[in-house]
Amino acid sequence: MEIPYTVSARRDTGLWNAKVGIWLFLASEVMLFGGLFSAYIFLRLDAGPGDWPHGLLNVPVGTMNTAILIASSVTVVLAWAALKMRDLTKYRIYMAITILCGVVFLVVKLAYEWPQKFDHFGAFIKEDALGKYEQYLGNKHLLEKGLPPRKEITGHLHNKQALTDANIKEYEIALDPVYADPTNPVMDRPHFWPKPATDKIASIEKEDVQYANMFLPKHSSYFASYFTITGLHGAHVLGGVLVFCYMMLPASTRIYRHNPEHLANRVEVAGLFWHFVDLVWIFVFPLFYLL
Amino acid sequence: MNNPPDISPVEHETEEYAHEVRRHVRGYLMVGATLLAFTAITVALSYVNFGTQKANVAVALLVATFKAGLVAAIFMHLSAEKRLIYRVLIFTGFFVLGLFWLTYLAWYDPVHR
Numbered sequence: 312m313e314i315p316y317t318v319s320a321r322r323d324t325g326l327w328n329a330k331v332g333i334w335l336f337l338a339s340e341v342m343l344f345g346g347l348f349s350a351y352i353f354l355r356l357d358a359g360p361g362d363w364p365h366g367l368l369n370v371p372v373g374t375m376n377t378a379i380l381i382a383s384s385v386t387v388v389l390a391w392a393a394l395k396m397r398d399l400t401k402y403r404i405y406m407a408i409t410i411l412c413g414v415v416f417l418v419v420k421l422a423y424e425w426p427q428k429f430d431h432f433g434a435f436i437k438e439d440a441l442g443k444y445e446q447y448l449g450n451k452h453l454l455e456k457g458l459p460p461r462k463e464i465t466g467h468l469h470n471k472q473a474l475t476d477a478n479i480k481e482y483e484i485a486l487d488p489v490y491a492d493p494t495n496p497v498m499d500r501p502h503f504w505p506k507p508a509t510d511k512i513a514s515i516e517k518e519d520v521q522y523a524n525m526f527l528p529k530h531s532s533y534f535a536s537y538f539t540i541t542g543l544h545g546a547h548v549l550g551g552v553l554v555f556c557y558m559m560l561p562a563s564t565r566i567y568r569h570n571p572e573h574l575a576n577r578v579e580v581a582g583l584f585w586h587f588v589d590l591v592w593i594f595v596f597p598l599f600y601l602l
Numbered sequence: 603m604n605n606p607p608d609i610s611p612v613e614h615e616t617e618e619y620a621h622e623v624r625r626h627v628r629g630y631l632m633v634g635a636t637l638l639a640f641t642a643i644t645v646a647l648s649y650v651n652f653g654t655q656k657a658n659v660a661v662a663l664l665v666a667t668f669k670a671g672l673v674a675a676i677f678m679h680l681s682a683e684k685r686l687i688y689r690v691l692i693f694t695g696f697f698v699l700g701l702f703w704l705t706y707l708a709w710y711d712p713v714h715r
Contacts (some may be wrong), residue, residue: 325684334687344618345698349705356709362694370645377641385634392627396620503649571638578700586677593669601648602655 318572320335327370333580337587344591345526347540356477359508360459364533365602366430366489366501367526372424373600377592378414380548384589385413387582389557394575399567406559409585413552420545428526428534429530432468434482447495447513458499464490464515467508473517474524481514482523537599544595547588554581623670633676 313326316328355363374550390405390512436444441462443453448461468474469483489498491509524530528538557563558578644665654659675681680691 322640323667324686326647326686329687329692333658338690341694341698342701348699348704352702353705353709357712374641374645378638379643381634381637383632384637384673388630392623392630395623500649500651503645583678586673589677590670590673594663594666597644597648597666601645602659602662 314524318570318576319543325578329576329580330583333583337583342545344540347536348594349534351540356533356538361462364433364463366572367533368537368600369424369427369505370501370503370600371505372419373596376419379416379419379598380589381593383409383416384586386412387578387585389433389584390572391575391578394567394571394578397571399564403559406555407576409594410552410555410559413548413555417545417548417552420541421501424539429463430467431526432484432523433463433465433526433530434484434515434522435463436515437519439550442512443519444515444574447490447493452494453499456499461490461493466490466513468525469512469566478517481516482520484513484515485487485509485511486511489533497564540595541599544591547584547591551581552586559565629676635668637672640665644669650701 318327320327323352343391386409390402390409393399393405436448439451440450441460444464449465450460464484464485464486466484469485469555470479473479473482485508487508488506490513491511492498517521526534528535558574558581563574563577566577644662647661647665648658650658652661680687
């Protein structure tokens with residue numbers, strides 16, 4: 312049985328059906344991501360001064376991933392144009408590059424960025440104990456400059472058993488550079504190039520700590536929204552890659568041989584989804600990495 | 603930039619059409635380059651102090667909106683699409699604004715402080 316309007320346009324809509332379908336789907340996606348971004352805005356506006364972390368993500372890596380995603384958006388549109396020009400070889404090359412870009416994006420995210428966070432530690436200091444850790448926080452210096460205070464000390468946790476063992480009374484942290492030299496003006500704002508934890512060790516007593524954990528979703532509203540939104544976005548990247556892989560299979564070549572426009576339209580629809588995923592990332596990147 | 607026209611089923615016109623698509627391809631590459639350039643600009647601007655954190659957020663979102671607009675208009679062909687799709691998107695825009703408005707209400711009038 313021939314499915315109608317896969318290639319030719321319906322007279323009433325002026326469109327082939329899949330195009331209407333993908334746009335309705337994208338509309339629902341806008342609502343899905345819209346809800347999460349809305350929650351992000353709510354959490355962020357409600358965070359007091361110094362409560363919303365800055366500079367905890369790796370900006371160069373995030374920038375690279377942004378570039379990779381933009382490049383893949385270009386290649387998918389070139390793959391589609393190649394089909395329109397009836398050049399199957401070129402189509403396959405561009406599609407392969409697109410898939411490669413998607414896979415690199417996911418590998419960087421899941422095998423590098425996320426695990427690095429899981430290995431990073433932060434302790435929020437109780438309000439009345441902030442003075443005790445002034446040598447790491449440098450809040451007098453920040454106050455003079457009119458900058459929001461620091462309430463958390465981050466770095467590499469040396470005694471990981473302190474997280475679970477109640478008998479251990481303090482956290483031993485190899486400090487991140489900013490806490491090793493908090494009054495240095497170059498530390499007032501986050502750096503572009505992330506620096507590894509210093510060899511300066513601070514011990515922070517548990518009774519002075521309001522809350523401490525690795526950089527997991529439960530660490531803070533910031534990381535909860537970061538992992539939720541980038542996780543959902545990553546799932547979308549994975550979905551796109553799988554669809555593109557299908558479009559490289561012999562089944563798709565058969566469709567091309569039968570009617571090249573049919574495959575071109577399929578690629579266009581998958582491309583629309585891919586561009587949407589790119590578009591979401593364009594907002595995710597500055598909101599989480601830069602601001 | 604509009605969509606390339608649908609391909610002609612007549613063989614001898616295909617060549618002419620391919621030329622047309624090639625012209626669009628140059629446009630796509632230009633847009634890609636612009637997006638990459640503006641990614642660099644976004645990163646650079648985030649290290650400039652615009653006075654308040656709010657001003658920095660506004661600048662970054664302005665650049666992001668411009669980039670998203672380019673993706674939507676050119677890559678997603680929204681600059682020249684059929685009316686039905688615009689209608690769908692108008693509804694979507696309405697509801698998503700409603701969603702953000704609810705958040706605003708919750709923030710403006712919290713249950714407790």
